[in-house]
Amino acid sequence: MSRRAIFPNRLLPYLLVAPQMAVVLVFFYWPAAQAVVQATLRQDPFGLHSQFVWFENFSRVLTNPFYLGSLRVTLVFAVAVIALAMSVGLVLAIHADRQVRGATIYKTLLIWPYAIAPAVAAALWLFIFHPTIGMLGRTLVRNGINWDYTLNDQHALLLVIIAAAWRQVSYNFIFFLAGLQSIPPSLVEAAAVDGAGSRQRFWKIIFPLLSPTTFFLLIVNIIYAFFDTFGVIHALTRGGPGKATETLIYKVYTDGVINLDLGGSAVQSVVLLAVVIVLTAVQFRYIERKVHY
Amino acid sequence: MTSRTPVIALITLVLAVTALFPLGQRAWAQAPARTQLEFWHAMRGPLGVSLEGIAARFSASQPRYTVNATFKGEYPDTMVAAIAAFRAGNAPHIVQMFEVGTATMMAAKGAIKPVHDLMKDAGIPFDPAVYLPAVRSYYSSADGKMVGMPFNSSTPVLWYNKDAFRKAGLDPTSPPKTWAQLREAALRIRAANASPCGFTTAWPTWVQFENFGALHDIPLATRANGFEGFDTELTINQPLYVRHLQFLMDMLKEGAFKYGGRDGAADAFFPSGECAMITGSSALYGRVAREAKFDWGIAYLPYYDDVKGAPKNSIIGGAAFWVMTTPRRTSDEYRGIAEFFRFIGSAEEAAKWHQETGYVPITYTGMQLTSASGYYQRSPWAELPIKQLTRTIPTKNSKGVRLGNMPEIRVVIYEELEKAFQGQQTAQQALDSAVRRGNDILRRFQQTIAP
Numbered sequence: 001m002s003r004r005a006i007f008p009n010r011l012l013p014y015l016l017v018a019p020q021m022a023v024v025l026v027f028f029y030w031p032a033a034q035a036v037v038q039a040t041l042r043q044d045p046f047g048l049h050s051q052f053v054w055f056e057n058f059s060r061v062l063t064n065p066f067y068l069g070s071l072r073v074t075l076v077f078a079v080a081v082i083a084l085a086m087s088v089g090l091v092l093a094i095h096a097d098r099q100v101r102g103a104t105i106y107k108t109l110l111i112w113p114y115a116i117a118p119a120v121a122a123a124l125w126l127f128i129f130h131p132t133i134g135m136l137g138r139t140l141v142r143n144g145i146n147w148d149y150t151l152n153d154q155h156a157l158l159l160v161i162i163a164a165a166w167r168q169v170s171y172n173f174i175f176f177l178a179g180l181q182s183i184p185p186s187l188v189e190a191a192a193v194d195g196a197g198s199r200q201r202f203w204k205i206i207f208p209l210l211s212p213t214t215f216f217l218l219i220v221n222i223i224y225a226f227f228d229t230f231g232v233i234h235a236l237t238r239g240g241p242g243k244a245t246e247t248l249i250y251k252v253y254t255d256g257v258i259n260l261d262l263g264g265s266a267v268q269s270v271v272l273l274a275v276v277i278v279l280t281a282v283q284f285r286y287i288e289r290k291v292h293y
Numbered sequence: 294m295t296s297r298t299p300v301i302a303l304i305t306l307v308l309a310v311t312a313l314f315p316l317g318q319r320a321w322a323q324a325p326a327r328t329q330l331e332f333w334h335a336m337r338g339p340l341g342v343s344l345e346g347i348a349a350r351f352s353a354s355q356p357r358y359t360v361n362a363t364f365k366g367e368y369p370d371t372m373v374a375a376i377a378a379f380r381a382g383n384a385p386h387i388v389q390m391f392e393v394g395t396a397t398m399m400a401a402k403g404a405i406k407p408v409h410d411l412m413k414d415a416g417i418p419f420d421p422a423v424y425l426p427a428v429r430s431y432y433s434s435a436d437g438k439m440v441g442m443p444f445n446s447s448t449p450v451l452w453y454n455k456d457a458f459r460k461a462g463l464d465p466t467s468p469p470k471t472w473a474q475l476r477e478a479a480l481r482i483r484a485a486n487a488s489p490c491g492f493t494t495a496w497p498t499w500v501q502f503e504n505f506g507a508l509h510d511i512p513l514a515t516r517a518n519g520f521e522g523f524d525t526e527l528t529i530n531q532p533l534y535v536r537h538l539q540f541l542m543d544m545l546k547e548g549a550f551k552y553g554g555r556d557g558a559a560d561a562f563f564p565s566g567e568c569a570m571i572t573g574s575s576a577l578y579g580r581v582a583r584e585a586k587f588d589w590g591i592a593y594l595p596y597y598d599d600v601k602g603a604p605k606n607s608i609i610g611g612a613a614f615w616v617m618t619t620p621r622r623t624s625d626e627y628r629g630i631a632e633f634f635r636f637i638g639s640a641e642e643a644a645k646w647h648q649e650t651g652y653v654p655i656t657y658t659g660m661q662l663t664s665a666s667g668y669y670q671r672s673p674w675a676e677l678p679i680k681q682l683t684r685t686i687p688t689k690n691s692k693g694v695r696l697g698n699m700p701e702i703r704v705v706i707y708e709e710l711e712k713a714f715q716g717q718q719t720a721q722q723a724l725d726s727a728v729r730r731g732n733d734i735l736r737r738f739q740q741t742i743a744p
Contacts, residue, residue: 044741045397046404047380132489132567150554151714238555241711257373259701260397261737 032273038266045260057263066243067251067268074247077161078225084165085221086214089172094202096173097180107177114170118231125163126236149237153244156237160245163236164229171224172217179213180206219283226275248272327352327359330629331385334362335371335612336445339579343649351636358629360387368394368612369700375617379404384617386630389444391612392431393699396519398615399440400697400742406616406627408634409438414624415631423638423656427606427682431693432613435520441613442634445652447576448607448678449500451475451595455588457569460487468592469570472540475595479549479570488569490551492544495559495573497552497710498703499610500594501537502529507691508596508604509533514735519695523739527702527731530724533600538713538720545714552714555707574610575678578651591674593681605691607681611652653678697738705730 039057043050061067096107113121131137131148140147149155183206191201207214230249233239239246239254246254248268256265336344341364348362365371368391375388390398398405412419421429421439427448432441455465461482469475479491494500506513511533516525544550551568553559563571564584571577572594581589596604614637616630636642643659646652648668654660660679663669669676685691696702706727713723 042741044401045376046401048401048403049741049743132562133565150558151552151711153715240555240707241715242708242717254704258369258704259698259734260373260376261698261701 035266035269035273038262039270040263042263045262053263057267061264061267062271069243070246070248070251073157073243073245074226074249077157077164077229077245077247078222080161081165081168081225081229082218082221084161085168085224086172086217088165089169089217090176092169092173093176093180096177110173111170113167114174116167118167118229119235121167122163122232122235125159125166125232129159149241151241153241156241156244160229160233160236164225164232167232168221168224172221175213175217176210179210183209215286216283219279223276223279227272327357328625328629330358330360330387330626330633332360332362332387332389332633333365333371333375333385334389335365335368335391336389337364340445340650343646347637347642347646348633350642351633354636355632358632360629360633372397379617379619382619384619386617386622386626387614387633388617389612390441390615392610392693393703395432395441395613395693396695396697396699396738399434399695400523400738404618405440406618407434407438407440408442408616409440411616411627411631412634415628417631417635419635419638423658425653425655425657425660425679425683426687427609427691427693428655430687431609441615442637443613443655444611444637445576445646445650446609446611446655447574447652448609448682449496449504449572449594450575450678450681451592452563452571452573452577452581453590453592454488454563454566454569454585455590457482457487457566457587461485461569465588465590468590469595470593471598472537472595473598475570476540476544476549479544480547482569483548488566490562490568491549492570492572493551493553493559493562493568495553495557495571495577496610497555497559498706500572501541502534502706503694504594504607505534505537507606507608507693508594509600510602510605510688510690512690513694514696517689518693519697520689520692523697523735523742525696525735527728527735529706529731530721530728533597535720535724537597538710538724542713542720552711555704575653576611576651578674582651591677593677604684606683606685606687608691608693609653609682647675651675653682696735697742698734701734702731705734 040052040054041050042053042056092110096103096110116124126134128134129137129147129149131141131150137147137149146152147155149159187209188201188205191205196204226247227249229247230253233245233247233250234253237245239250249272252265252268252272255261255268259265332348334341334344345362348360352359363385365374368389371388372390372394375385375390378384384404409419409421419439421433421437424439424443428443428446429439432439432443434440451468453465453468458465458468458478461478462485463478463481469478475492482488482491503513506518506529511531512518512528514525514527514529516522519525541550545552551559551562553562553568557574559568559571560573560577560580562568563573563577564581566585566587575591593604594607614634616627637646638656640656640658640662643654643656644662644666647654647659647663654663663675687693709718709723709727709730712718713720718726
């Protein structure tokens with residue numbers, strides 16, 4: 001089938017994609033190219049003096065112990081957020097799938113957190129966990145537990161992990177629920193007839209059939225944990241105490257916006273850009289292949 | 294189908310073209326009779342209302358210029374917005390910039406127009422001597438010329454809860470004067486359980502380092518705190534700073550001091566009654582007056598009485614107005630900015646702003662006008678910060694701080710303090726590390742300014 005038949009005019013298809021291409025070029029390729037250029041420059045914030053320094057910014061950033069520390073924080077943070085958000089999302093989805101009475105209310109309530117802006121969500125967590133003004137935080141302190149995320153690395157990291165995962169649970173829940181509902185009941189029933197217990201049915205039948213969903217969510221969650229958690233960290237800890245919650249994306253902000261180190265910040269953006277490219281490539285390659293059973 | 298194609302093609306073409314070449318407002322908007330001056334500021338809430346009131350009064354006071362005040366977010370956001378606009382050739386006429394951005398702005402020759410030159414070119418008489426010395430010195434170049442236009446300025450003071458003092462058996466009319474007395478008071482407050490926390494500090498770097506150095510006449514950095522050149526190095530690992538950090542760490546261990554977080558995060562602990570004492574900005578007044586449900590007092594910043602010459606004047610914080618340039622700026626626009634600056638420097642406006650907001654009056658004329666109105670008899674709290682700012686002639690250690698990338702240096706100090714407060718390092722290690730990392734930042738600044 002020839003595609004040309006759809007467009008009698010040779011120019012029309014190009015014109016139709018032109019607005020989209022213009023948007024992509026202006027808002028994506030151009031800034032990305034600018035970041036690459038900026039990464040090779042030593043420049044004052046106003047752009048009055050600029051000097052081409054090859055890869056000096058790269059070597060400065062990549063050998064900086066604080067950058068490597070931030071990478072470590074990001075990995076711990078990402079693994080914890082993903083594990084927490086996906087396991088809780090799956091458990092809730094399994095229960096929502098079983099529940100009959102009040103299921104709609106239950107589902108609606110679980111989906112809500114996703115609609116809340118990260119900064120607002122973080123403010124809510126602040127009112128729960130702040131050692132002085134938070135309800136739970138105050139109770140902990142009164143009962144002799146020295147809870148203080150403003151001055152304790154582990155507490156701070158734990159808090160941002162919980163706050164970041166909480167929001168993503170909803171997203172995972174929706175997809176897991178949809179995945180569960182698309183599994184033909186006859187398969188599960190057949191297994192039950194053959195004498196498989198509920199645990200065996202889950203691990204031998206349901207979980208493998210969910211694997212395309214799980215894999216998709218894994219990629220989405222990685223991207224979320226790496227790139228979409230700025231708001232939570234900014235509102236709760238601003239990367240502190242010390243550098244305990246400074247993830248890679250937060251460091252890009254601190255170095256670029258607060259510290260006005262444009263070269264260093266651009267280098268970090270370029271590195272993150274490469275990470276996204278790799279993740280997207282992986283996603284397209286494997287998801288396309290595995291999504292059809 | 295085919296007859297509709299050209300129409301679709303035409304619409305698409307128009308969309309594509311407008312997406313690529315956004316037409317400037319200028320093409321459509323009528324040429325205004327009045328010259329429009331863009332003014333970006335960082336004051337939210339009631340402060341923003343007061344500030345925009347000034348702009349409105351100026352616009353109404355004369356027929357030629359309109360100042361359009363726009364809120365652009367917190368100070369760092371406003372700074373980044375102004376820088377980005379400058380790089381795009383679209384800088385606002387005036388931008389409000391926090392005090393720690395001073396060195397960055399001064400170094401950006403070609404992006405800003407010094408106030409001194411602005412006034413001279415416009416032929417408007419401008420006498421820097423009307424400004425309080427601590428204010429004037431902060432925004433003047435090494436040869437004494439005003440570069441930024443000082444505006445909202447505050448200075449740190451000690452706020453204390455008189456009810457908590459009474460409950461702990463302390464005299465509410467004699468607040469602590471020295472650090473030793475403050476520690477004593479905090480311990481007694483905790484022992485009597487008069488409040489859950491004895492003492493905290495807002496703006497830890499501004500109060501406990503920048504102002505601490507000024508009060509005790511010791512440098513924060515070499516080259517007169519950076520006023521004399523970019524080749525400056527931090528000196529905050531000197532014995533008195535180490536002693537003071539150790540003092541705070543000891544108080545923390547005793548439960549007499551609470552670390553409330555970076556920047557103004559600790560502000561909330563005082564009006565809520567949580568902490569009985571706080572060293573924080575004098576501009577905390579608005580919040581204390583509105584929220585505190587107890588009898589409060591204000592006192593001078595504590596000092597160490599065994600240090601010779603202490604206490605000197607404190608230094609300011611807050612922000613100044615900077616004139617930004619673009620290649621197409623007209624002399625009429627500069628003239629309008631100069632008129633606006635003359636307006637905000639007038640005694641009436643300075644006094645009004647001071648009384649509305651709790652920021653200190655930055656000019657002697659504004660102070661005298663306020664004083665003559667009997668304001669300080671009614672509100673004695675408002676006069677103490679001014680007395681503290683003017684109690685001595687600024688020395689080269691109490692003129693202010695002029696370090697490039699100062700916001701980044703503050704973050705480094707916060708990080709090292711937080712590690713020390715958690716017991717991960719000693720006071721000496723924390724400050725040695727802050728000096729080492731801070732000096733790297735200063736060298737990078739020096740390289741970008743003068744490659």
